Amino acid sequence: MVEKCKAACAAWLSLHVVCEEGKKGQTCGRRGQGGCVIELDRVAMSYGGGELFGDISLKVQPGSFHFLTGPSGAGKTTFLKLCYGALRPTAGQVRLFGQDVRGLGRDDVALMRRRIGVVHQDVQFLDHLSVADNVALPLTVSGRDSADQLANLDELLAWVGLRARADARPAELSGGERQRAALARAVIMQPEVVLADEPTGNIDWEMSQRLLQLLVELNRMGTTILVATHDLNLIRAAKSQVQTRVLRISNRRLQLAGADL
Amino acid sequence: MTRLRAILAEGVALVIGDPQADRLVPPTGFTARLTTFAAGAMAFLAVFALALSLASGRLAARWSEELARSSTIRISAPAEERAAQTEAVLRILQATPGVAQARAIPAEEAAALLEPWFGPNLPLDTLPVPQLIEVVEESTGFDPQGLRLRLTAEVPGAVLDDHTRWRAPLVQAASRLRILGLLSILLIGATTAAMITLAAQAALAANAQVIAVLRLVGAQDGYIAQAFVRRFTLRALSGAGIGVAFGLVAVWLLPSAQEAGGFLTGLGYRGWHWVLPLVIPVLGAGVAFVATSAAARRVLRELT
Incomplete structure (x- = not known):
C-alpha cells in the first residue's frame, strides 16, 4: 500500500515538474519587485470600527514555506484572505505577483486565484458532484478540462490517497479525506502558491502528518506555501523536514517567531 | 461590429451550452417549476392578448375602410x-x-x-x-x-351623411382595443420578467455557497452567471412553448367568425397570423435571458 502510494506520488511529481518547467516563463514573469509572490506593505484591517491588525508588512519569496500562527481571533484567516484577494485591506497595499489588488476587478481576482491554491479549514465542496469532479473544478471553470488535463486527475487523486474515493460524494468523506481532497483541488492547476487555513484543524495527528507531508512535497517542487495554524506540533514537525519561517500575529502586529518553537 | 459578434457568440454559446458548466449548479426543483409554470401561463395569456390585438386591428381596418367608402343621402x-x-x-x-x-x-x-x-x-x-x-x-x-x-x-330636401359622425368613434374604439391588446402583451412580458427575476434571485441566493466555491477556484462572474442564465432561459423557452401550444389549441377551438356573432366570434388568427404566436416562446426566452442576466449581475456583485 505504501509502495503504491509512493509510486503514485512520484508519477504526480514528475508530471508536475514537467508542467512547471513548460510554463515557467509564463507564470514567473509577473512577480513583484525582488520576485515576491505576495507582498503586504503597511497593511491594516478593521472590522466594525475596531482594528484587527495594523501596520503589517511582509514579503513572501517564491518557494518559501511560511507558517502563520497566533491566538484564535487574531486575524489569521483574514490575513490569508488578504493574500488571495478575497478581502481588500482598509489601509496599506497588498500586491499579488506584483499587482496591487486595489486595481483588480472581480474577474481579475478570479484569474489570480488560478495561480493561488486555497485550502480552508471548513472545506467547501459542491455536494452534488463527485470527489473527482470537485477536485477537477478549477480545470472546469478555467476551460482547461480537456482529456489531457483530466488525465492527471487520477494521478493526483492517487497522490492524496483518494483514488478509491473518486466517485464518492463529498459528504461521504471523513475529515482527513476532505482536507486531502481540498489540497488536491488547490494544486490541480499547479499554482505558484498554496494557502492553507488550519488545514489540520479537524483531523487526527496521523492524518495531519500525512497532509503536512503533501505540503512539504509541494514545497520541494517549488510551490510557495503559507499555512495558518495554531498547531505548534505541526510547525515543529515541518521544521524538521523543511526550512520554514514562522510568523505570529500578536497584539495586532505581525512578528517573526521561531526561537520558542 | 465587434460588439455584434460578441453578442452572437454569446447567443451561440447559450444555445450550445457547456455541459460541464451546467452541472456545476445543482438542480433546484422549486425555482425550476416556478419559472416554467410562470412562463407557460404568461405565454398562454399572451396568445389571447395577441389574438385580441389582431382581431381589433382587423375590425378597425374593416370599419375604417368599408364605412369610409360608403355614404347615404336622405331625401325628406x-x-x-x-x-x-x-x-x-x-x-x-x-x-x-x-x-x-x-x-x-x-x-x-x-x-x-x-x-x-x-x-x-x-x-x-x-x-x-x-x-x-x-x-x-x-x-x-x-x-x-x-x-x-x-x-x-x-x-x-336631400341631406348627405358620410358616416363620419358615428364611424370615427367606432374606428377609435377598435384602435384603442388593439392598443389595449398590445399593452396587455407588454404587461405580460414585464410580469414574466419580474417573476423570472425573483426566481433567479432566489436560486442565486440559495446557491451562495456554490458561488463561493466557484469563486474560490477561480471562476469569473460571467462563467457563474452563464450557468444560471442558460438554465433559466431554457426553462422559460420550454414553459412558453407549452403555454403557446395550449393557447393555440384554445384559440382554434373558439367558434369561427360569423356575421351574427360579430366581434367575439372573430377573436382568432387568420392566415399567416397563426405564425405570430410562435414568436412568443422566443420573446419569453429573451425576457428570461435579460432578467436573469441582470439578476445574476446584481447578486454576484452583492455576494462579493
Missing part, C-alpha cells in the same frame, strides 16, 4: 316630390367625380332595414320614412363639402 320631401328629387340627386351623383355608383334604396329594402326595430309588418306607406340613396365611392373618394353645397342648392 312630400310624397309627390320624392321621385323627382331622387332623380335629381342621382343625376348630380352621376356627375360627381369620385362616386363609383349610386342607387336609390327600394321600399322593401328600407323596410328590411327597419324590421329589427319595428317588426315584420311595418306599414311603410303610413310612415314618413325618407328615401335613402346609397353612394359608393371610388378609392379616391369625393368632395363631401362640394356635394353638400350642390345638394343644398339644387335639392333642398
